[in-house]
Amino acid sequence: MDLAARWVAPEPNTRAERAFTLFLDYDGAGAEVQGSSVYAASGNVDQIGAYAFADSSRRMVLLTNKTTGPRPVAVSFPSALDGTWKLYGFDAANPVHLIASGTITGTTPTLPSLPAMSASLLVIELAQAPESRVFSNGFAPN
Numbered sequence: 001m002d003l004a005a006r007w008v009a010p011e012p013n014t015r016a017e018r019a020f021t022l023f024l025d026y027d028g029a030g031a032e033v034q035g036s037s038v039y040a041a042s043g044n045v046d047q048i049g050a051y052a053f054a055d056s057s058r059r060m061v062l063l064t065n066k067t068t069g070p071r072p073v074a075v076s077f078p079s080a081l082d083g084t085w086k087l088y089g090f091d092a093a094n095p096v097h098l099i100a101s102g103t104i105t106g107t108t109p110t111l112p113s114l115p116a117m118s119a120s121l122l123v124i125e126l127a128q129a130p131e132s133r134v135f136s137n138g139f140a141p142n
Contacts, residue, residue, distance in 0.1 A: 018090040019119060022062075026088040026096060026121050033060055033121070048073060048114070061122040065114040073114050075122065077107045082127045085109050089120030 010016035023033045035055035042050040048071060049064035059081065065071045086101040100112050104124060114120050 013095070015090070015092070018096055021096045022088065022090060022119055022121055026123070027086075027098070028096075031123075033062070034058075035060065047071060057126050059122075059124040059126070061124075063114060063120045063122065065116060065118045065120070067116060069116050070113040071116075073111055075109060075111060080106050081124060083125050084127075085122060085124045087111060087120055087122050089115070089118055091115040091118035 010020060025032065033053055035053040035058065038052045038054045040050040040052035040061065042048045047065070047067050049062075049066060051062040053060040053062075059077070061075060063073060063075075065073075081104050084101065084103050087099045088096055089099050090096045094115075099120065102109060109122070109124070111122065
């Protein structure tokens with residue numbers, strides 16, 4: 001495929017509109033998903049979908065809970081990260097909003113369970129850009 005496009009705006013308050021918002025204005029102040037797509041793997045793709053992006057100062061992980069109940073998730077990076085993280089997301093009942101935040105000094109941030117039938121975006125702002133712009137092998141959520 002050379003080009004993909006959506007020719008009409010999604011209906012207001014739909015999951016399609018919320019998905020666009022998650023990618024194009026997740027914090028309500030114009031922040032958007034940017035960077036190169038990098039390897040991501042899920043321990044159970046039928047339950048949790050995983051996609052990752054990286055640039056010189058941020059790591060972003062999109063997690064989708066495909067199940068009808070809340071699902072715990074453990075994200076693990078191949079090398080230690082130092083910075084702050086915020087988890088944004090939406091589900092059937094809530095538009096895109098900040099779910100949780102914290103710090104990471106290692107390979108595994110402690111995240112809350114993902115709501116049923118939801119999409120969540122983990123945004124990690126690195127305290128210092130790594131020497132290499134390569135994002136190693138990605139991460140693996142449980």
